[in-house]
Amino acid sequence: MKKRVRFAPSPTGPFHIGSARVALFNYLFAKKNKGDFILRIEDTDKTRSKREYELDIIRSIKWLNINYDEGVTEESEKGSYGPYRQSERGEIYKKYLQKLLQEDKAYPCFCSAEELEKERKKQLERGEAPRYSGKCAQKKNEKKGDFVIRFRSPKEESTTFNDLIRGKVSFDNNEIGDFVIGKSDFSALYNFVVVIDDHEMEISHVIRGEDHISNTPRQILIQKALGINTPYYAHLPLILGPDKSKLSKRHAAVSVQEYKEMGYLPEAMINFISFLGWNPGGEREIYSLEEIIEEFKLEKCKKSGAVFNIDKLDSINGYYIRQKDDNELAEMCVPFLTESGFLEQKEGKYFNSQGKQFSLEDIAKTVSICKERMKNLSEITKLADYFFAPVDYDKEMLRWKNMSDEEIYDSLKRGEEAVLEIDKWDMESIEKTLIERAGSDKGSFLWPFRVALSGKKASAGPFEISWVLGRDEVLKRLRKAKKKL
Numbered sequence: 088m089k090k091r092v093r094f095a096p097s098p099t100g101p102f103h104i105g106s107a108r109v110a111l112f113n114y115l116f117a118k119k120n121k122g123d124f125i126l127r128i129e130d131t132d133k134t135r136s137k138r139e140y141e142l143d144i145i146r147s148i149k150w151l152n153i154n155y156d157e158g159v160t161e162e163s164e165k166g167s168y169g170p171y172r173q174s175e176r177g178e179i180y181k182k183y184l185q186k187l188l189q190e191d192k193a194y195p196c197f198c199s200a201e202e203l204e205k206e207r208k209k210q211l212e213r214g215e216a217p218r219y220s221g222k223c224a225q226k227k228n229e230k231k232g233d234f235v236i237r238f239r240s241p242k243e244e245s246t247t248f249n250d251l252i253r254g255k256v257s258f259d260n261n262e263i264g265d266f267v268i269g270k271s272d273f274s275a276l277y278n279f280v281v282v283i284d285d286h287e288m289e290i291s292h293v294i295r296g297e298d299h300i301s302n303t304p305r306q307i308l309i310q311k312a313l314g315i316n317t318p319y320y321a322h323l324p325l326i327l328g329p330d331k332s333k334l335s336k337r338h339a340a341v342s343v344q345e346y347k348e349m350g351y352l353p354e355a356m357i358n359f360i361s362f363l364g365w366n367p368g369g370e371r372e373i374y375s376l377e378e379i380i381e382e383f384k385l386e387k388c389k390k391s392g393a394v395f396n397i398d399k400l401d402s403i404n405g406y407y408i409r410q411k412d413d414n415e416l417a418e419m420c421v422p423f424l425t426e427s428g429f430l431e432q433k434e435g436k437y438f439n440s441q442g443k444q445f446s447l448e449d450i451a452k453t454v455s456i457c458k459e460r461m462k463n464l465s466e467i468t469k470l471a472d473y474f475f476a477p478v479d480y481d482k483e484m485l486r487w488k489n490m491s492d493e494e495i496y497d498s499l500k501r502g503e504e505a506v507l508e509i510d511k512w513d514m515e516s517i518e519k520t521l522i523e524r525a526g527s528d529k530g531s532f533l534w535p536f537r538v539a540l541s542g543k544k545a546s547a548g549p550f551e552i553s554w555v556l557g558r559d560e561v562l563k564r565l566r567k568a569k570k571k572l
């Protein structure tokens with residue numbers, strides 16, 4: 088049997104890291120097993136579902152390079168099992184709801200919301216799990232008006248399934264009660280539509296978050312009543328914050344879009360997310376998507392919650408940033424530099440706020456000396472601001488230990504002379520000449536020199552900065568520093 092899996096998000100909010108993890112694990116499983124991966128949009132909740140969220144899902148998984156074989160696309164949809172949006176599948180659900188009603192495996196229930204609430208409260212007072220009493224189950228109800236369609240759950244025994252991650256999972260049928268599967272207009276509810284879609288789309292494996300585990304026995308009961316196959320189930324552990332509570336905004340950014348905006352690379356996100364609840368074994372942390380597919384096994388997923396560790400993401404992202412070619416990285420950094428006002432793009436050229444022009448090569452040089460420290464692309468604006476904007480700083484910052492103003496002035500002057508002596512403007516000659524000039528007391532020469540160029544306590548080193556700025560700019564900044572004294 089061909090393996091077919093689906094990712095079935097509800098477009099009710101920004102696309103979450105947790106959803107990206109479910110999408111990724113489905114994709115990995117499909118690729119590993121030469122199966123199909125389907126994107127189905129579960130938009131039955133008309134008030135909460137929004138097209139903008141659907142687009143966010145599609146664009147985010149595309150950005151992450153999680154490709155799907157069938158499903159809703161930005162423009163329309165692809166595949167032969169559609170429609171892939173639940174809001175367009177009403178007629179299909181209706182047919183199955185009618186079948187269950189005709190076979191008396193479901194019944195209309197006319198109980199009012201108030202009645203049900205009263206019943207619920209009483210059950211809770213008695214310490215029982217709330218479930219429907221079955222009041223409308225026996226009567227042939229002649230009442231008119233709105234009703235809901237309840238599924239007739241068996242009262243005895245239990246429903247057991249073999250979860251591919253968690254092993255044997257059992258639920259007492261009696262605890263489930265007769266649950267609602269549709270409304271009087273034959274619109275269907277979550278547990279029902281999922282069963283119908285998984286069946287009609289020939290889904291072989293349902294891989295989803297642990298929060299759906301209690302829905303699984305309900306879905307299996309519906310499958311039995313309809314006489315259709317039960318797919319394999321695998322429930323992924325929750326993603327937790329460092330305090331071991333469910334990951335939320337309190338812990339870290341949770342939408343994929345936010346990570347994109349901060350300058351995390353898709354390959355780093357994939358590498359990181361794949362390790363949330365799964366591990367190929369061993370110490371190695373860096374894996375490409377192809378290697379993850381190769382190694383992936385559902386059985387290796389963990390049962391316990393997966394802790395989201397932003398430091399780990401930063402370190403993986405830093406690795407992928409360092410792997411980039413300088414020109415490519417420069418192009419990736421440009422949007423962050425323009426967004427924050429350091430550069431302006433005009434007719435394919437870049438200018439700073441003083442009207443000075445920068446080539447992509449200049450930006451690539453800058454990026455090359457900052458990339459060792461970058462954890463994400465947006466950090467380029469903090470690490471490289473002084474290359475694009477004039478520096479301003481307090482005179483005191485130029486002081487190394489207890490140098491006097493005269494000594495600092497003298498040191499900067501020697502710096503200027505050294506800069507004029509450098510014949511070839513490459514890193515090697517710059518370093519050689521400056522080191523020679525520094526003599527034995529390197530700090531008192533290089534510290535004021537570097538601060539004059541960067542205006543910062545911590546920055547890239549004086550040779551690298553000089554190399555990027557060029558002789559004229561270096562001289563200009565050294566002279567400006569001297570004027571402060």
Ligand code: GLU
Binds near residue numbers: 096097129294295296
């Ligand atoms: N639509 C559900 C959700 O977004 C997923 C349902 C399922 O995977 O069965 O959580």
